[in-house]
Amino acid sequence: xxxxxxxxxxxxxxxxxxxxxxxxxxxxxxxxxxxxxxxxxxxxxxxxxxxxxxxxxxxxxxxxxxxxxxxxxxxxxxxxxxxxxxxxxxxxxxxxxxxxxxxxxxxxxxxxxxxxxxxxxxxxxxxxxxxxxxxxxxxxxxxxxxxxxxxxxxxxxxxxxxxxxxxxxxxxxxxxxxxxxxxxxxxxxxxxxxxxxxxxxxxxxxxxxxxxxxxxxxxxxxxxxxxxxxxxxxxxxxxxxxxxxxxx
Amino acid sequence: xxxxxxxxxxxxxxxxxxxxxxxxxxxxxxxxxxxxxxxxxxxxxxxxxxxxxxxxxxxxxxxxxxxxxxxxxxxxxxxxxxxxxxxxxxxxxxxxxxxxxxxxxxxxxxxxxxxxxxxxxxxxxxxxxxxxxxxxxx
Amino acid sequence: xxxxxxxxxxxxxxxxxxxxxxxxxxxxxxxxxxxxxxxxxxxxxxxxxxxxxxxxxxxxxxxxxxxxxxxxxxxxxxxxxxxxxxxxxxxxxxxxxxxxxxxxxxxxxxxxxxxxx
Ligand code: SF4
Ligand code: FES
Numbered sequence: 001x002x003x004x005x006x007x008x009x010x011x012x013x014x015x016x017x018x019x020x021x022x023x024x025x026x027x028x029x030x031x032x033x034x035x036x037x038x039x040x041x042x043x044x045x046x047x048x049x050x051x052x053x054x055x056x057x058x059x060x061x062x063x064x065x066x067x068x069x070x071x072x073x074x075x076x077x078x079x080x081x082x083x084x085x086x087x088x089x090x091x092x093x094x095x096x097x098x099x100x101x102x103x104x105x106x107x108x109x110x111x112x113x114x115x116x117x118x119x120x121x122x123x124x125x126x127x128x129x130x131x132x133x134x135x136x137x138x139x140x141x142x143x144x145x146x147x148x149x150x151x152x153x154x155x156x157x158x159x160x161x162x163x164x165x166x167x168x169x170x171x172x173x174x175x176x177x178x179x180x181x182x183x184x185x186x187x188x189x190x191x192x193x194x195x196x197x198x199x200x201x202x203x204x205x206x207x208x209x210x211x212x213x214x215x216x217x218x219x220x221x222x223x224x225x226x227x228x229x230x231x232x233x234x235x236x237x238x239x240x241x242x243x244x245x246x247x248x
Numbered sequence: 249x250x251x252x253x254x255x256x257x258x259x260x261x262x263x264x265x266x267x268x269x270x271x272x273x274x275x276x277x278x279x280x281x282x283x284x285x286x287x288x289x290x291x292x293x294x295x296x297x298x299x300x301x302x303x304x305x306x307x308x309x310x311x312x313x314x315x316x317x318x319x320x321x322x323x324x325x326x327x328x329x330x331x332x333x334x335x336x337x338x339x340x341x342x343x344x345x346x347x348x349x350x351x352x353x354x355x356x357x358x359x360x361x362x363x364x365x366x367x368x369x370x371x372x373x374x375x376x377x378x379x380x381x382x383x384x385x386x
Numbered sequence: 387x388x389x390x391x392x393x394x395x396x397x398x399x400x401x402x403x404x405x406x407x408x409x410x411x412x413x414x415x416x417x418x419x420x421x422x423x424x425x426x427x428x429x430x431x432x433x434x435x436x437x438x439x440x441x442x443x444x445x446x447x448x449x450x451x452x453x454x455x456x457x458x459x460x461x462x463x464x465x466x467x468x469x470x471x472x473x474x475x476x477x478x479x480x481x482x483x484x485x486x487x488x489x490x491x492x493x494x495x496x497x498x499x500x501x502x503x
Contacts, residue, residue, distance in 0.1 A: 014261045070274070097262035105262050141356070160278065163267045164469055203393040206465045207344060208281045226348030229397055236394035269472050282470055288462035291407045291455045294415050295491060298452060301418065302498045305439055308432040319423040327419025334415055338408040367408075375413035381444075382417055383427070385434035 005029035005080055006087035007038055009050065012098050020098060023047075024087070027080075035075040035090065036064050039102075052102035059216060062150030065157065066102050067091040072154035072214045093157035109153060112169050115195060116177035121188025139184040146179035146224055148217040155211035155221050161204050169201040171211035171221030178224040181231075189231075197232035205229075287337035290330040297327075342367040396461055396485070403458025410451050436502075445499045452495040453488075460484035 004026050012020040025046055027038045036054055043050050054064040057076045064075045069089050080088070096104035126133070155171035156162050162170045177196060181189045196202050205225045212222040272278040304314035317323070346363035422429040430438075438444055464484040468477070 012263055014263070019263055020265075094265070095267070097264045099262050138356075142352070160267075160271055160469060163271065164472060197391070197394065203391075203397065206281075206285065206462075206469060208278070209344070210275075210277055210281075212347075213277065220347065223347035223350070226344075227350055229394075230348055233394045233398045233401075237398075267472075272470060282466065285462050285466040285470075288459040288466070290415070291403070291411055292459035292463075292491075294407075294411045294419075295452050295455055295459075295495075297418055298414065298448065299491070299495060299498060302439060302448065302495075302502060305436045305502045311432045311435070315422060315429055318418060324420060324423050327415055327423075331412060331415050331420060334407070334412045337404075338412055341404050341408040371409055374409050378410065378413045379417065381438060382435070383430055385430065385438050 003029045005038075005084065007035075007042070008087050008089045009039070009042070009102070010089075010091040010098075011050075011101055012092075013049070013100060020091075022089070029080050029084065029086075031079075031081050033080050035066070035068055035073070035078045035080060035088065038080055039075065039090070050102075051100045060150060062152035065093050065152040065154050067094055067157065072157040074152060074154070074216050077216060093153055095157050095159065095163040096153070104153075106153060108166060109151075109156065109170065109173065112173045113151075113176065116169065116173050117188055117192055117195075118173075118176045118180055120180060120183060120186045121191060122185075123187050133185040135184055142184075143179045143182035146175045146182070146219055149176055149179075149215075149219045149221075150217055152216065154214045154216065155219075158210040158214040160208055160210070161206060165204060167201075168204040169196060171215075171225065172219070174202060174205075174228060175219050175221035175224040178228055181228075193232060193235060196228065197235070202228050202232065283333075284336065284340050287333040287340075290333040291337065293326075293330055294334065338371065342371070396457070399454060399457035400461035401458075403454035403456070403461075405454075406451055407455045407458055411455065414451075440502055445502075449495060449499055453492045456488040456491040456495075457485070460488040 005028075007025045007027055008022045009025060010020045011017065011023045025038075025042045027041050027046075030037075036057060039050065039052055040054075043052075052064070052066070052075075054076065055061040056063075059074055059077045062074075065072060066075050067073070067090070068075065068078050069083065070091075072093055075090075090102065092098050092102045092104045096106060096108075099105050120133075149172050151172060153172065159168075159171055162168045174196070177192050180186045181192060202225055205222070207222055207226060209222045212220045215221065268274070272282045300314060304310040318327075342364050343360075345367065346358075346360040349363060351358045351363050417427070421427040439448070461484070464480050467480050
């Protein structure tokens with residue numbers, strides 16, 4: 001059990017360093033350890049000031065996303081032994097500002113997420129006494145893939161378009177918009193389309209496709225965005241060809 | 249409408265990493281993406297060749313001149329490169345199309361290959377058709 | 387939609403061009419750029435090819451094969467310049483050059499096809 005591996009961890013403590021720098025830590029390399037375990041080992045046994053986010057340790061909360069050797073990963077699902085002999089370079093997710101050490105500032109995503117109205121919109125809410133909105137397994141199937149998102153932001157870290165222009169709404173938020181558009185109970189598609197089809201939001205996407213590659217939940221945000229474009233195009237032609245009926 | 253970019257709401261101090269101009273050299277898949285996008289140059293180039301062909305329909309000498317010009321070695325090399333990029337375009341295009349279309353049959357989404365395959369078959373048929381017409385005339 | 391953006395139109399032209407290019411371009415460049423010059427296949431004679439190209443249906447097909455791919459190029463090239471070189475501040479200039487080029491090509495194609503022979 002003498003085996004160890006070196007972690008090059010990006011540190012940024014605003015009160016100490018002006019810009020991020022790497023610090024090396026040697027940690028035990030156990031076969032059942034993931035990167036997150038190693039980080040917790042550092043925090044417990046070597047340097048208690050190391051800051052990072054995590055919660056569930058099982059790939060559901062989406063808070064432990066970091067760059068592992070340059071690739072966005074859930075650190076709770078990334079085994080140390082896959083990187084032997086090391087070293088492993090741990091950095092905060094790309095394309096976001098760094099608050100401290102491995103913690104990124106994500107309020108931009110939160111704002112964007114709200115902007116696409118990711119909830120069920122009804123023209124008229126039925127009274128509770130009328131019972132629930134029913135949905136068949138087939139109807140569920142149409143959007144299920146997009147509903148698996150855990151907001152881990154790996155896709156944003158992988159997206160060069162977002163890295164270059166922070167106005168781009170980005171993969172996860174668009175996939176979630178699509179998730180509600182495809183929901184048979186939802187009637188908000190026109191509202192969302194109006195928000196997203198106009199500005200460079202969806203049109204900025206050039207289908208790099210990297211977001212779908214790194215997504216740990218197989219959401220395929222890149223596919224969702226192209227489907228969104230197709231939809232926007234259809235609506236656009238409708239509004240041209242049917243000057244009255246097609247639009248609001 | 250431009251969505252505002254909100255970052256400093258809760259954290260007055262943060263560090264922003266600049267993105268390198270050469271970001272697309274950092275990862276193989278990024279490079280592949282840029283090459284895929286650059287295949288559009290081959291597309292434009294083929295259009296130019298076609299326009300020149302159409303232009304050479306004036307008389308026999310012009311057409312002979314056009315064919316002659318195409319024989320210049322540098323052009324053949326260039327066109328070989330263009331062909332590689334165009335094939336790359338075709339393959340990536342057909343493979344990505346199913347993700348944008350999401351074809352459903354009786355509630356189930358068709359697997360990607362089932363959407364892509366007919367495209368590839370149609371491609372083969374059309375290409376054969378083009379060869380036939382160009383060689384045999386009308 | 388109050389202010390209708392033009393992006394949907396550009397994107398549909400781009401997509402249409404992508405489809406047309408995917409189907410037609412490889413075989414065309416193979417024939418004219420490689421097979422004929424190298425003598426792998428004998429190039430068709432003037433009589434036969436000019437008859438083919440002058441046929442109204444061929445003209446229509448050629449029109450499609452020229453126009454949409456040009457807009458496909460314009461769109462992709464525009465975004466490649468933005469992303470690859472990070473020159474988004476030249477947004478307007480690039481757009482004018484790219485789509486303007488495609489428009490010019492369209493007019494040229496129309497003119498040539500109209501006036502063959
Ligand atoms: S789409 Fe995938 S990568 Fe992006 S936030 Fe959701 S789960 Fe994470
Ligand atoms: S800790 Fe919850 S996803 Fe990794």
